[in-house]
Amino acid sequence: MPQLGCYIKPACLNPWTSPAASFLPPARRHRSGATAARGFFAGRMLSLDQINADQPLILKELDWAEQEPLPSLSPPCPSWRQDVSLDCKFSPEDTQAHAWTTYYYDLLQCTLQQEGLPETVDRTKEPRTGFSSGDVTICILGSPTSYLSVLLEGSSQCPGNMLLCLSPSWLAKVPSEQHPGESSLLVSKAVSFELGGRTCLDEFSPPRRVTYFMGSFGPCKEHGQSAGELARDLDCPTGGSGELARLLEDKLLTRQLLDQRAQVGVPPTLAFTFKRLRPLRDVTTERSVRMVELSGKEGQENLIQEEIEAFLQGSVMEPYSQVVVKPSGWRWSGAHAVTFHAKVEQAAVLQAVLALLETLEEEESALLEAFIPTARLTQPESPNSTSPSSTSPRPDLAIRICTVVCRSWGDQPLLSQVVCGVGRADKPLQHQAMVPQSLESGLRQQGMTDEAQLAAIRAQVKHKAEAAMTAFLEMEAGLSVEQRGGRRAQTDVIGVDFLLTSSEQVLQLMALEMNSQLCLETCVLFESMGQAVGVPAGESSRPLVETMLRRTQCHLMEGKHVLVIGAGGVSKKFVWEAARAYGLKIHLVESDPNHFASQLVQTFIHYDTTEHKRDEEHAQRLVGLVRERGLHLDGCLSYWDDCMVLTALVCEQLGLRCSPVAAMRVAKQKSRTHQHLLRRRKEAPLGWASEALYAVPCCHLESHADVERAARHLSFPGVMKLEYGAGAVGVKLVEDVQQCHLHFEKISRDLREDTDHPGIGLGWGNAMLLMEYVSGTEHDVDIVIYDGRMLAAFVSDNGPTRVPHFTETAASMPTCLAPDREAQLVRAAYQCCLGCGLTNGVFNVELKLTASGPKLIEINPRMGGFYLRDWIQEIYGVDIMLTSVMVACGVPPLLPAHAQPRTHLVGVMCVVSQHLKALKSTASVETLQALHERGIIRLNLLEDELVAREYEEPYCNVACASPSRREACLKVLGVCQVLGIDSPHYPVTHFLSHFK
Numbered sequence: 001m002p003q004l005g006c007y008i009k010p011a012c013l014n015p016w017t018s019p020a021a022s023f024l025p026p027a028r029r030h031r032s033g034a035t036a037a038r039g040f041f042a043g044r045m046l047s048l049d050q051i052n053a054d055q056p057l058i059l060k061e062l063d064w065a066e067q068e069p070l071p072s073l074s075p076p077c078p079s080w081r082q083d084v085s086l087d088c089k090f091s092p093e094d095t096q097a098h099a100w101t102t103y104y105y106d107l108l109q110c111t112l113q114q115e116g117l118p119e120t121v122d123r124t125k126e127p128r129t130g131f132s133s134g135d136v137t138i139c140i141l142g143s144p145t146s147y148l149s150v151l152l153e154g155s156s157q158c159p160g161n162m163l164l165c166l167s168p169s170w171l172a173k174v175p176s177e178q179h180p181g182e183s184s185l186l187v188s189k190a191v192s193f194e195l196g197g198r199t200c201l202d203e204f205s206p207p208r209r210v211t212y213f214m215g216s217f218g219p220c221k222e223h224g225q226s227a228g229e230l231a232r233d234l235d236c237p238t239g240g241s242g243e244l245a246r247l248l249e250d251k252l253l254t255r256q257l258l259d260q261r262a263q264v265g266v267p268p269t270l271a272f273t274f275k276r277l278r279p280l281r282d283v284t285t286e287r288s289v290r291m292v293e294l295s296g297k298e299g300q301e302n303l304i305q306e307e308i309e310a311f312l313q314g315s316v317m318e319p320y321s322q323v324v325v326k327p328s329g330w331r332w333s334g335a336h337a338v339t340f341h342a343k344v345e346q347a348a349v350l351q352a353v354l355a356l357l358e359t360l361e362e363e364e365s366a367l368l369e370a371f372i373p374t375a376r377l378t379q380p381e382s383p384n385s386t387s388p389s390s391t392s393p394r395p396d397l398a399i400r401i402c403t404v405v406c407r408s409w410g411d412q413p414l415l416s417q418v419v420c421g422v423g424r425a426d427k428p429l430q431h432q433a434m435v436p437q438s439l440e441s442g443l444r445q446q447g448m449t450d451e452a453q454l455a456a457i458r459a460q461v462k463h464k465a466e467a468a469m470t471a472f473l474e475m476e477a478g479l480s481v482e483q484r485g486g487r488r489a490q491t492d493v494i495g496v497d498f499l500l501t502s503s504e505q506v507l508q509l510m511a512l513e514m515n516s517q518l519c520l521e522t523c524v525l526f527e528s529m530g531q532a533v534g535v536p537a538g539e540s541s542r543p544l545v546e547t548m549l550r551r552t553q554c555h556l557m558e559g560k561h562v563l564v565i566g567a568g569g570v571s572k573k574f575v576w577e578a579a580r581a582y583g584l585k586i587h588l589v590e591s592d593p594n595h596f597a598s599q600l601v602q603t604f605i606h607y608d609t610t611e612h613k614r615d616e617e618h619a620q621r622l623v624g625l626v627r628e629r630g631l632h633l634d635g636c637l638s639y640w641d642d643c644m645v646l647t648a649l650v651c652e653q654l655g656l657r658c659s660p661v662a663a664m665r666v667a668k669q670k671s672r673t674h675q676h677l678l679r680r681r682k683e684a685p686l687g688w689a690s691e692a693l694y695a696v697p698c699c700h701l702e703s704h705a706d707v708e709r710a711a712r713h714l715s716f717p718g719v720m721k722l723e724y725g726a727g728a729v730g731v732k733l734v735e736d737v738q739q740c741h742l743h744f745e746k747i748s749r750d751l752r753e754d755t756d757h758p759g760i761g762l763g764w765g766n767a768m769l770l771m772e773y774v775s776g777t778e779h780d781v782d783i784v785i786y787d788g789r790m791l792a793a794f795v796s797d798n799g800p801t802r803v804p805h806f807t808e809t810a811a812s813m814p815t816c817l818a819p820d821r822e823a824q825l826v827r828a829a830y831q832c833c834l835g836c837g838l839t840n841g842v843f844n845v846e847l848k849l850t851a852s853g854p855k856l857i858e859i860n861p862r863m864g865g866f867y868l869r870d871w872i873q874e875i876y877g878v879d880i881m882l883t884s885v886m887v888a889c890g891v892p893p894l895l896p897a898h899a900q901p902r903t904h905l906v907g908v909m910c911v912v913s914q915h916l917k918a919l920k921s922t923a924s925v926e927t928l929q930a931l932h933e934r935g936i937i938r939l940n941l942l943e944d945e946l947v948a949r950e951y952e953e954p955y956c957n958v959a960c961a962s963p964s965r966r967e968a969c970l971k972v973l974g975v976c977q978v979l980g981i982d983s984p985h986y987p988v989t990h991f992l993s994h995f996k
Contacts, residue, residue, distance in 0.1 A: 080109040084201055085124040090188045091169040101167040108144040108166070108191065112199065115148075115528060120191060120199040127205035134556055134891055136161040137208045138548050139187050141168060141215035141227040146517055149524040149541040150214075155193035156538070157545050158894050163190035163208075165215075168230060172207065176235040178559065182487065185210040185234050212552040214239035214492070216517060218249070218330070232485050237551040239492040239544075241485025244476065245516050248494060251328035252291065252365045254472070254514040259289045262471035264464045264511045267372050268320070270311040271328065272304060272357060273365035288316065291365075297357060304357075305350055308368065312343055319503075322371035325352040329364030340371060372510050374398045374425065375502040396425040399442050400434065401498040401509070402519045403465040406543035407491065408902070409550060409877030413469035415462045417523040417540035422446075431518040436526035443500075457500070457507065464509055465496045472514065488555075493544050495519020546877065549894045553886065558583035560889050561633050563626065565589045565647045566609065566640030567597040569759055570944040571865060575639055576600035578881050587631055589622060603629065610754050612642055612763045619649035626654070635888030637841075637862075639881075641726045642763050644668055644861045657890045659861065663837030667861040669723050671700040671769040674856065677835050691835035694828045694847070694856045698771030707744050710770045711737035717773040719806070720744070722751070724761035726860075727953040733773065733804035744768060750951070757951055776850035777994055778857070779815065781829035782864045782872060782880055784895060786887055788839045792895040793826040794872050794880075799991040808954065810908045810991040813871050814901045816965055821849060828854035842884040844868070867907060867940040867957045874938070874961070875901045905938065906968040906995060907959030908976055908988055912948045918980035919946055919955065927979070928958065936960075937975055969995055 086101050087093070093101060109119060131137070136158055140147050144164060154162025165171055170189040176182040186207035192200045215227025217240045228242025240248075247253055252271045258264045266288050274294040292307050294300050311317065326338045337359075339352050349368065356366040374397075401420045408414035420442040421434025439461065440454050448454060472494060481487050497512040497519065523540040564575075567590040576597050579586045587603040591610050598604040605625055609618050626633065636656045638647040644664050651658035658664075666676050674695040681692035699710035700723065720743050721731040730747050734740050747768060754762045778798040784791040795817070799810030815822050829845035836859060844864035846857040863869060863880045873879045876899040886893045910919065919925075925941070932939040938959040946955070958981065960971035969992050973982065982988040 080119045084122045088169045088189050093169050104166040111144055117197040120201050122201045124201055124203045127203040129205055131208045133209045136552050137210050138212045139163045139210045141165045146521050151193045152197050153538040153541040153545045159195040160192055162193040165190050179235040182233050182235040185213055210236055211555055212237050212548050217242050217245035234486055237488045237555050241489035243485035244491050246330040248516050249330050255289050257471040258468055258511045259287045262467040264467055266511050267369040268316040269367055269369040271365045271367050275362040308350055320370040324369050324371050326367050328367050372499055372501050375500045375507055397422055398425040398429050399500050400429045402522045403496045404519050404523050404540045405465050405469040406493050407547055408543050413466040414543050415465050416543045418461055419523055419526045431522045436522050460509055468496045469494050492547050546896050556891055561585045563587045563633050563636040565638045566643035567595050568640040571942045572639055610763045615646040618646055622650055623653045637888040639862055642761055657840050659838045659840050664861055666836045667859045670858050671698045673859055674698050680835055691831040694832055694854055696771050696855055698769050701768040707740045714772050718770050719773050720768055720770050723767040723769050724764035726760050728807050729760045729951045731806045774848045774855045776848040778848050779825055781825055781845045783829050784842050784883055786892050790830045795822050795825055799994050808909050812906045812995040813875055816995055825854050832856050840887050842880050870940055871905050903961045904965045904968045905959050905961050906972050907957045909954040910956050911952055912946055912955050913952055914986045923979040
């Protein structure tokens with residue numbers, strides 16, 4: 001039966017605990033590993049006489065190792081330049097440290113060469129200047145082979161800002177200017193990763209301030225300062241720390257987490273430890289892991305013997321015939337002194353445990369665990385099985401499954417890569433000794449061909465790997481700042497190893513261990529092998545790099561002073577909560593002196609801006625108020641339709657980043673938007689589609705005479721709406737000129753000024769427009785533009801509106817459109833924004849997709865309202881609220897170029913006119929919030945009062961999430977039926993019909 005075990009593994013050659021030697025050319029690899037093994041046994045680990053004599057393979061390797069010379073740190077015939085400047089003038093290295101720096105530089109060049117990438121260009125003769133504290137600087141300290149995938153993915157997502165340091169001397173800690181007691185990390189030299197995998201050796205004068213730091217956080221006793229020591233108490237985010245690495249590499253702790261919190265199966269384990277100060281001391285439930293705390297090393301033999309006998313004879317060990325004795329603790333990471341024993345040999349087991357305990361320090365443990373056999377799958381028959389030559393026996397094989405899990409947005413774990421290794425069961429399989437392959441390939445080789453079963457195993461791997469990281473992150477969240485190694489320290493990536501075993505003919509996954517780097521390195525090697533045949537790389541590291549960028553950008557925005565003009569209603573409440581969470585200093589200008597947001601911001605400025613025809617005057621007065629208060633602003637923006645032009649005027653006078661005032665005026669007036677785009681028909685570059693293609697004929701209306709004139713020039717049916725309106729208030733489908741007159745008269749009478757219906761734009765007047773009706777499906781495109789460049793776009797679908805008033809009913813994201821049709825919408829939104837002069841900001845563009853292509857409805861020159869910010873963050877991990885602040889502050893957002901959706905959301909609007917009874921009973925706010933907290937629905941509350949109005953806006957949006965759109969539709973339909981939202985007068989099935 002195939003079995004998977006462990007063996008004594010040499011210590012890492014990497015001074016930052018990275019197994020770089022496994023990536024060396026074959027001629028050098030064995031010498032490096034052997035010398036490392038000699039160093040391992042010469043240190044504080046087990047001596048040769050403490051290892052069982054029945055381990056002939058291990059002893060043979062050790063004898064050979066003693067005869068090997070020290071490894072050379074440079075190849076005999078390198079094909080790259082050797083005269084590069086690796087010294088750092090700010091922190092000179094000694095001879096040994098310089099030798100290691102040279103070794104890592106050679107290793108980088110060898111790796112780049114094998115990947116088909118060009119040699120690193122030495123640019124140190126011309127130090128790079130001009131970097132400020134606001135620039136993204138992601139720095140990794142460690143072996144280039146350990147982080148190659150991360151570095152190359154970073155070169156794509158943030159070219160020139162992903163830096164590799166080959167020596168700790170290239171970095172320096174200085175006292176933080178803004179956070180007493182913490183330090184800033186400066187990098188004076190690094191290898192910069194540029195687009196296409198190009199690399200450059202750079203010096204920075206003055207040194208660049210690091211905005212995110214990651215590295216090999218393990219111990220570094222021989223070669224000076226480690227990444228763990230550099231990461232402690234930094235003022236920038238770090239992807240780990242020495243303290244967190246110590247926990248992650250503690251096999252007893254992680255096995256307890258897997259067993260008791262993640263509910264993931266682990267080998268039955270008996271642990272002996274003393275003076276343990278680790279977390280989880282409060283856990284009393286014992287499932288598969290029993291921990292025995294010893295009072296000391298002396299006089300414990302009887303207790304240990306009793307515990308071992310009870311463990312070996314207990315029911316949990318009945319299925320197993322062998323056991324493993326191994327150490328647990330940070331010192332032992334990468335150097336497992338492991339022995340194997342038959343379960344019946346209790347005396348030998350006892351002696352092995354006692355010998356191991358003698359070598360342990362405080363908080364370390366000796367583990368006695370079951371040796372788990374791998375599942376025996378049906379072996380595929382050879383095509384020549386009838387041939388006499390095919391009768392040679394096949395060895396039993398073991399499969400080790402290796403996973404990488406990244407911390408994604410919202411602190412959610414995300415499985416990014418799965419590979420496996422296959423080897424002989426009688427030769428223990430370790431990361432450095434296996435050739436990685438896909439999980440499906442490994443299982444198929446063992447005879448598993450059923451696609452459903454393969455998919456089920458992959459799904460189980462995903463579930464258990466993510467559960468493992470969830471357990472670790474929950475434990476980490478309960479640690480103090482000191483225990484984490486700093487206020488900004490958190491674990492952003494882990495590896496989890498599994499064994500496929502079976503119980504009563506049922507395949508099961510057994511978690512072996514969690515680690516900080518080994519799985520990532522194995523997956524990097526797998527992706528590197530795949531590039532040779534055109535398999536895209538970066539899967540294992542893409543979510544990690546996205547997390548790096550997300551955290552570094554939050555760090556850059558912390559403490560920024562932002563002027564926000566107009567607070568909006570309850571639907572904008574998230575702005576103030578998010579601003580506080582991000583550490584933004586918000587100075588709010590608002591007309592309502594009693595607005596709830598006045599208590600949630602840094603500074604509240606009461607100023608009446610409701611009469612927007614006087615915006616030039618308002619802007620001058622606001623600028624005066626800002627200067628009187630001595631506010632030093634980094635940016636100014638608004639999330640409220642009415643205040644967009646005023647915001648542009650203020651930005652213009654204060655010299656802050658914003659789209660031009662003229663562009664805001666064009667976008668604010670709906671008919672002017674279309675007429676402006678139509679006039680640009682002749683301005684399109686040769687061979688380039690004009691944005692006029694997307695505009696719709698329309699006319700401005702201020703009188704009945706305007707209605708008559710518009711009716712003569714436009715085709716019916718048409719749509720009438722307020723020029724400056726919001727929320728579809730006052731919108732109506734009209735069939736002829738008589739209906740136009742009637743609707744114009746009604747709006748002119750009912751909606752005259754802002755107090756008649758606050759928040760819909762009446763501060764700009766109640767002029768209307770008539771535009772030709774366009775048939776097709778309706779969509780929103782939320783687009784991010786910085787200096788005229790589109791950085792990201794997010795497309796959502798709307799369900800059929802409630803004609804004749806076009807109020808929104810349902811929505812879905814991501815879009816269900818084909819990629820080419822989605823691309824048409826994105827391009828149309830981008831061209832329309834640029835055509836109007838909108839060059840900086842986050843904009844919401846409403847379009848219809850017709851048979852002949854997209855047609856513009858309107859441009860909202862601010863981020864999307866209702867549920868859109870919440871949905872985009874949940875699905876894509878991008879907060880367009882923070883993104884809009886970054887643009888306003890002149891910080892270029894670094895957003896995922898091709899963000900993959902994490903889930904599908906489908907939601908239904910509730911309106912008071914149709915749902916008042918339900919909203920007071922079965923769908924009350926309390927009920928909806930309870931369902932939201934339980935994860936059954938996703939609730940976005942848009943109003944705070946149940947008031948029925950003739951011109952109504954949605955009260956709330958109720959949505960459901962699912963991996964598939966169809967399932968999300970079924971969920972939300974079921975919820976609406978149970979809560980009483982669905983009815984013959986409000987047919988949810990019809991409103992969801994566009995999303996099938």
